[in-house]
Amino acid sequence: MADPAGGSHRARSEDARHAWRIFAIWFVLSAVIDPLYYFLAGPHMPPGAETSAASGAQFDLNVVMVTAMPVVIAVVLYLGYAVVVWGAKRSGDREAVGGPKYTRNLRVQMAFIGVTTLIVMGMFVFGTVELIVPAGAGGGEGPNPIWTPTSKTILPIQVIAQQWKFTYRYPTFGGFETDQLMLPDNTTVAFHVTSLDVIHSFWAYQLGVKADANPAEDNVAYTTTQQTGEFTVRCSELCGLWHGSMYDFGHIMTKQGFEQWATSTEQKLAPATKLLPKFAYTYVPDANGADGGYYPDNVDPYSNVETYGASTTQS
Amino acid sequence: MTRTARLGVFSALFAVAIGLVVFTAMAFLRTSPPTIDFTQGHKAGQPVDMTVQTVGSIGFGPHPTWVSYLTKTPGGRWVNTTLWDLPAHTRINMTIDEYDSGSPLRNQQIGSIYGVIGNQALLNGKPVSLINSNAGNGVAHTFSVPELGINVPLYGVNGNAKNFCSSAPCTLSEAHNTIQFSFMTPGPGQYPFQCFVPCGLGFLYGNGGPMQTIGYMGGFLKVVD
Numbered sequence: 001m002a003d004p005a006g007g008s009h010r011a012r013s014e015d016a017r018h019a020w021r022i023f024a025i026w027f028v029l030s031a032v033i034d035p036l037y038y039f040l041a042g043p044h045m046p047p048g049a050e051t052s053a054a055s056g057a058q059f060d061l062n063v064v065m066v067t068a069m070p071v072v073i074a075v076v077l078y079l080g081y082a083v084v085v086w087g088a089k090r091s092g093d094r095e096a097v098g099g100p101k102y103t104r105n106l107r108v109q110m111a112f113i114g115v116t117t118l119i120v121m122g123m124f125v126f127g128t129v130e131l132i133v134p135a136g137a138g139g140g141e142g143p144n145p146i147w148t149p150t151s152k153t154i155l156p157i158q159v160i161a162q163q164w165k166f167t168y169r170y171p172t173f174g175g176f177e178t179d180q181l182m183l184p185d186n187t188t189v190a191f192h193v194t195s196l197d198v199i200h201s202f203w204a205y206q207l208g209v210k211a212d213a214n215p216a217e218d219n220v221a222y223t224t225t226q227q228t229g230e231f232t233v234r235c236s237e238l239c240g241l242w243h244g245s246m247y248d249f250g251h252i253m254t255k256q257g258f259e260q261w262a263t264s265t266e267q268k269l270a271p272a273t274k275l276l277p278k279f280a281y282t283y284v285p286d287a288n289g290a291d292g293g294y295y296p297d298n299v300d301p302y303s304n305v306e307t308y309g310a311s312t313t314q315s
Numbered sequence: 316m317t318r319t320a321r322l323g324v325f326s327a328l329f330a331v332a333i334g335l336v337v338f339t340a341m342a343f344l345r346t347s348p349p350t351i352d353f354t355q356g357h358k359a360g361q362p363v364d365m366t367v368q369t370v371g372s373i374g375f376g377p378h379p380t381w382v383s384y385l386t387k388t389p390g391g392r393w394v395n396t397t398l399w400d401l402p403a404h405t406r407i408n409m410t411i412d413e414y415d416s417g418s419p420l421r422n423q424q425i426g427s428i429y430g431v432i433g434n435q436a437l438l439n440g441k442p443v444s445l446i447n448s449n450a451g452n453g454v455a456h457t458f459s460v461p462e463l464g465i466n467v468p469l470y471g472v473n474g475n476a477k478n479f480c481s482s483a484p485c486t487l488s489e490a491h492n493t494i495q496f497s498f499m500t501p502g503p504g505q506y507p508f509q510c511f512v513p514c515g516l517g518f519l520y521g522n523g524g525p526m527q528t529i530g531y532m533g534g535f536l537k538v539v540d
Contacts, residue, residue: 160422163522164509165461167424177424179464196421197513197520241527245462245507272445275423 018085018097026077030070038066046205050231050252053138053208053223060130060137067119140193140211140219143281149222151188155308157181158279159193161200161213164242166233172309173262175279176269181233181250184258185225190306193219194282200239204250206231213237218281228252262309348396348530351386354539362406362497365399369456369469371415373531374482381525382415382456382514382532385484393484397508397534401500406432409458411494412487414480417453417471418512425457425511428496430465436496438470446470457511460536463501466511469494506536 042062049055078098102108131137135149158169160177169177181204183189193202195213202221203210206229211221228251235246253261266273277283316324353363366387373383373395385393401407420426426446428436435444446468448454455471469492472479476490485491510532513521525531 162422162511163513163520163526165459165511167422177422179429179461179466197522240522241533242461242507242509248461269427272424272427275426275445275447275449277423 015097018081022078022081022097025081026070026074029073029077033069033073034066037069038062047208048206050227050229051138051207051209051223051225052134054206055208055226056130056134056137057208060127063126064123067123071119135222138208138210138221138223140221143218143220145220145222149188149224151224153308154188154190154222154306155184156190156192156306157183158281159191159202159211159213160196160283161194161202161235161239162196163198163240164235164246166200166202166235166246166248169276169279170262170266170309171279172307174266174270174273175276176266176273177276178265178269179248180265181248182258182261183225183250183252184255184308185228185252187255187308188222188224191221191223192281193221196283198239199237200235200246201237202233203236204231204233207250210236216282216284225252228254259309348398349394350398350400350537351388351394351396352400353389354400354402355389357402357405359402362408363401364408364410366410366412368393368412368483368485368491369415370480370483370485371455372482378525378528378531379482380516381528382510382516383483383525383530384532384534395483395530397530397532398537399534400537400539403500403503403538403540405500406497407500408497409495411458411467411469412485413455413469413472413492413494414483414485414489415455415471415514416474416479417448417451417455417469419453420448420468420511421513422511423448425459425466426454426468428467430460430463431467431496431498436467436494439493454512456514456532458508459511460506460508462506463498463536465498465508467494467496500536500538503538503540506538507533508536509533 042058042065043049045058045061045065047054047057049058098108131139132147135147136145141147156171158171159181160167160169165179166181167177167179168181169175191202191209191211193211193213194217195215197215199215200213201210202213207223207225209221209223211219213219231250231252233248233250235243237243239246353365357363368385368387370383370385372380373385376395383395384397386396386399387393426448428434428444428446435442437443438446446454448468452471452473454468456469458467458469459465472490472492478489480486480489480491510526513526514532515521515524515526518524518526527533529535
């Protein structure tokens with residue numbers, strides 16, 4: 001009777017021996033390398049753990065790596081095994097396990113389709129859950145976010161991009177606007193990202209936050225700070241001559257330090273704040289205004305949960 | 316014409332075309348305004364005095380209608396450039412003669428003066444720390460170095476002034492405001508400076524043309540040891 005894989009009983013048992021040997025080596029390598037990576041390298045992978053979005057991104061990266069490494073190991077191992085064991089000098093005409101004779105082998109085909117489908121669908125479900133549960137995972141969700149954090153006291157900060165710098169407005173601290181981005185520790189922050197001119201992108205790398213800044217749009221991104229530290233803000237949308245210089249540094253401070261900074265800055269900038277337009281989620285040019293000045297649009301101080309600091313002052 | 320002759324003519328024309336392309340590209344790439352060296356003869360610990368002017372239209376060169384900075388060399392000559400060699404860790408005493416008309420700022424936050432010594436400037440001899448661009452002549456331009464946290468709005472002149480300067484270099488007999496301030500240079504490096512008033516008339520959001528061209532409203536503080 002013809003063998004479905006095209007070989008004799010002896011050849012089949014030899015194939016099985018090779019297959020089990022490859023599987024055993026793969027299993028041992030994967031069982032050693034995956035935990036080594038996850039527990040030794042994983043905690044040091046970017047973007048760090050300054051915020052919930054950052055540690056979420058780090059976790060996602062580590063899960064993808066742990067999933068991908070056994071696949072990489074399998075490919076490299078099979079290649080190496082084939083070169084060593086089934087080289088022409090060693091095996092003569094002997095074909096490799098998984099060679100042409102297996103192209104119509106139903107079990108091999110089903111196993112391949114099953115494993116790859118499981119990995120891809122698993123990644124799809126994992127990725128979707130990781131996007132929804134942490135309220136957008138630090139990405140810009142547009143003006144009406146469908147995934148919102150559960151915290152009842154969110155600090156709203158407006159990120160205003162313009163050629164070529166970011167400024168930050170704190171509506172719950174009198175609406176002052178400054179070049180400095182300061183955040184309190186252990187606090188959920190809502191970044192309302194907009195632009196006064198062309199398209200920019202607010203990318204606070206160590207915070208795990210990235211949101212496009214579009215003129216006349218309020219792009220909201222959430223994260224929760226977890227530890228004090230410094231972070232970098234860069235524009236990640238090519239926006240003109242000084243795009244490469246459009247960066248600054250922010251700080252996550254203790255809550256006490258932040259509140260001292262916010263209240264003292266509010267007082268210091270009070271004369272300048274009086275000249276600012278009323279806080280609005282977006283600003284639009286008024287064609288009838290003097291020389292294209294920007295004026296508030298969509299005026300709505302802040303939502304009923306974005307109230308961190310609002311007990312002391314209102315914009 | 317023989318085949319050899321045709322080949323020769325074709326090769327010659329091809330070489331000329333390639334040469335023109337290379338020449339144009341190199342001419343474009345190598346075009347750069349001169350750098351004014353303020354480090355020559357500088358003694359450690361001594362401040363550097365600089366004078367620049369901002370004008371509504373440069374009046375010469377490839378873009379005569381563009382707004383621009385001009386820099387006074389240590390020898391007293393006005394040069395259309397925004398590239399300056401400055402000594403590191405040195406106090407720079409800057410005088411800006413502003414000859415352009417102003418307008419309300421797009422973002423009033425830029426009306427504040429910060430990042431300079433005392434967080435204030437002298438506007439025609441009077442100390443100011445904030446300019447309300449909605450009042451008076453508004454703000455014409457700003458001198459801003461974002462990396463160093465420096466921002467100084469330059470109060471505009473009356474656009475209807477009889478002695479309004481129409482082309483550079485302008486002279487002190489023409490309508491102007493004098494803004495003086497000081498700042499410290501950091502360690503060596505190249506620090507871009509720019510104007511935050513969208514003064515590129517006729518360009519998208521006013522941020523094209525002179526706003527994005529070195530030598531006009533953008534430049535570098537080239538700080539050296």
